[in-house]
Amino acid sequence: MGEFERHSTFFSGFLNSDYLREKDKHIYKKETPLYKFNIIGAGMIGHEHIKATMLEGRATVHGIYDPNQKSVKEALHMIEESFPGHVVHVYDDLKAACEDPDVDGLIICTPNYTHKEIVKEAMKSRKHILLEKPMATMLKDAWIIRQWAESYQNVFQIGLQYRYKALYQEALYEVKERNSIGNIKTMMMTEHRLPFLDKVEQWNKFSELSGGTLIEKCCHYFDLLNLFANAKPFSVYAIGGNAINFKDFQYEGKKADILDHANVIIIYENGIHASFNLCMFSPLFREDLTLCGDRGRLYGYENEDFLPYHKPSTHLEVLCGESAPAKITTPCYPEAIQNSGHNGGTYYEHKAFVDAIAGKKTKAATPAEGFWSIAVASAADESIQSGKVVNMREFLDRHLP
Numbered sequence: 154m155g156e157f158e159r160h161s162t163f164f165s166g167f168l169n170s171d172y173l174r175e176k177d178k179h180i181y182k183k184e185t186p187l188y189k190f191n192i193i194g195a196g197m198i199g200h201e202h203i204k205a206t207m208l209e210g211r212a213t214v215h216g217i218y219d220p221n222q223k224s225v226k227e228a229l230h231m232i233e234e235s236f237p238g239h240v241v242h243v244y245d246d247l248k249a250a251c252e253d254p255d256v257d258g259l260i261i262c263t264p265n266y267t268h269k270e271i272v273k274e275a276m277k278s279r280k281h282i283l284l285e286k287p288m289a290t291m292l293k294d295a296w297i298i299r300q301w302a303e304s305y306q307n308v309f310q311i312g313l314q315y316r317y318k319a320l321y322q323e324a325l326y327e328v329k330e331r332n333s334i335g336n337i338k339t340m341m342m343t344e345h346r347l348p349f350l351d352k353v354e355q356w357n358k359f360s361e362l363s364g365g366t367l368i369e370k371c372c373h374y375f376d377l378l379n380l381f382a383n384a385k386p387f388s389v390y391a392i393g394g395n396a397i398n399f400k401d402f403q404y405e406g407k408k409a410d411i412l413d414h415a416n417v418i419i420i421y422e423n424g425i426h427a428s429f430n431l432c433m434f435s436p437l438f439r440e441d442l443t444l445c446g447d448r449g450r451l452y453g454y455e456n457e458d459f460l461p462y463h464k465p466s467t468h469l470e471v472l473c474g475e476s477a478p479a480k481i482t483t484p485c486y487p488e489a490i491q492n493s494g495h496n497g498g499t500y501y502e503h504k505a506f507v508d509a510i511a512g513k514k515t516k517a518a519t520p521a522e523g524f525w526s527i528a529v530a531s532a533a534d535e536s537i538q539s540g541k542v543v544n545m546r547e548f549l550d551r552h553l554p
Contacts, residue, residue, distance in 0.1 A: 183210070184210065186212050188212035188257040188258060189213055189215035189258075190212050190213070190215060190256065190260055191215055191216045191242075191250050193219075193247070193251075193259055193261045193262060194224075194263035195221070195227070195228035195262075196262065197352070199219070199262040200231055201493075201495070203232060204493055205493055205502070207236055208489065208490070209500060212258070212503075213239075215241065215255060216241050216250060218244040221353055229241070229243070247274055257510065258280055258282065258283065258506070259278065259281070259283070261285055262285050263285075265290045265363050265364050265368075265369060266364075268287075268289050268294075268298070269297065279306065281307045281308040281506070281510050282308065282309050283506050284298075284310070284311055284523075286312045286372050286373065286518075286526070287368050289527070290362070291364065292528060292531040293554065298520065299521060299523070303521075308510055309520055310502075310506050310519075311517075311520060311522065311523035313376045313518035314495050315377060315495065316377060317497070317498040317502050318496045318497065319467065319486050319496065319497060320440075320442070320453050320469060321442070322501075323453075323482065323484040324381075324469065325380065328451065332448075333449060333451065333471050333473065333480075334445070334447075334449035335447040335448030335449065338424075338426070338447060339425070339443075340426070340427040340442075340444050340445075341430075341441075341442075342440070342441065343431070344374060344431050344440050345430075345437065346435055347435070347436070348433050349433065358399055358402060358404065358409040358410075359404075359411070364527075364530075365411060366412040366433070367391075367393075367412065367415060368527055369411075370433075371415075371417075371530055371533075372530050373526070374440075375429070376522060378427045378429065382425045384421040384423040385421065386419050386420070386421055386528070387420045387545055388419075388543060389419050389529060389536055389543045389545065389548075390417075390536050390541075391416065391417040391532075392415065392536075392537060394537075395410075395413050396413055396414055397413055398411075399411065412433075413433040413434055414432050416429070417429040417529075417533045419529060437456065437457060439454060439458070441453070441454045442454070448473055448476055448477070449471060449473035449476070450471075450472050450473075451472075452470050453467070454467070466496075467483055467484050467496075468482075468483060470482075485497075486500075486501075528549065532545060532548050
């Protein structure tokens with residue numbers, strides 16, 4: 154089978170084949186989905202997972218569950234607009250959504266503070282599970298979920314989809330496969346962006362419900378730094394605070410208490426030094442990555458600044474001086490994938506999820522990796538509160554069962 158034919162499910166959604174009878178379609182033929190998924194949580198990220206499932210094509214969205222009726226209504230409207238004629242089941246309760254015998258997998262997209270209890274119910278079904286990041290709002294709960302997942306007989310994948318963005322896929326390839334810059338010595342990442350967006354009942358403005366900014370948002374970047382370092386963190390030091398965002402914000406009498414900026418320093422057990430800088434009151438969305446090794450330097454960025462100039466939104470360069478050729482590229486995916494959510498990361502996360510269900514080995518985030526992304530974030534929060542360097546072994550001994 155040719156490369157084009159292998160991707161016929163994807164391409165048939167974007168190429169006109171209305172003039173053909175079904176029996177005349179070969180390249181244009183849409184394959185029958187192999188799996189059925191239920192979406193648990195129909196908010197913003199739930200919409201993204203619905204679109205990614207349908208776009209990827211090997212699975213279909215069978216049903217949705219969300220106790221918020223407005224979220225359900227909006228999800229149904231989106232499905233009808235984006236996928237006319239596609240019928241989904243709407244469940245009255247979580248157990249029914251998890252136990253439906255027609256369903257192969259569950260995608261959990263609910264607010265962070267609900268994850269532990271929903272996972273407990275979902276695992277009773279023995280269905281394949283994709284759990285959105287972060288695993289939990291507290292380190293001890295992330296540890297418990299990790300323990301549950303290690304004995305789970307089916308796929309249990311964590312939704313850390315940034316590792317599937319084109320920029321980071323290319324950077325990981327350069328570092329791990331081509332060894333382009335040699336042994337990494339230092340790493341630096343930044344995220345500068347707008348404040349947290351609106352959520353149902355504004356749960357992401359409160360640390361008790363979200364886990365705090367460094368867990369809710371920055372676990373993505375700690376996951377990436379952990380991947381590049383290929384080692385466990387030895388110590389963490391951080392400073393941070395709230396300078397601008399939501400200083401006077403209240404929801405139903407409760408005052409917001411999340412960080413809007415931070416600087417985190419991580420020393421890994423293999424000697425690699427890393428830094429992460431966060432600013433959530435910048436008028437753009439931008440991520441930067443710099444890796445320096447003993448043979449060269451890798452630098453890349455994603456950028457959306459809302460300006461009218463036509464320029465690439467991604468950039469990656471590998472500079473090796475006189476020892477090897479330099480490389481400057483613009484990592485990207487096909488437009489439909491790139492625009493489907495998190496610059497295509499969610500789409501390829503879904504490909505990995507379906508591949509894993511089919512028995513293939515993937516590089517999707519494991520429960521252990523999800524736990525370590527939260528461990529770094531939690532240690533950074535403690536360091537901000539104490540003003541001290543956090544030794545990770547001592548930290549874990551104090552906080553885990």
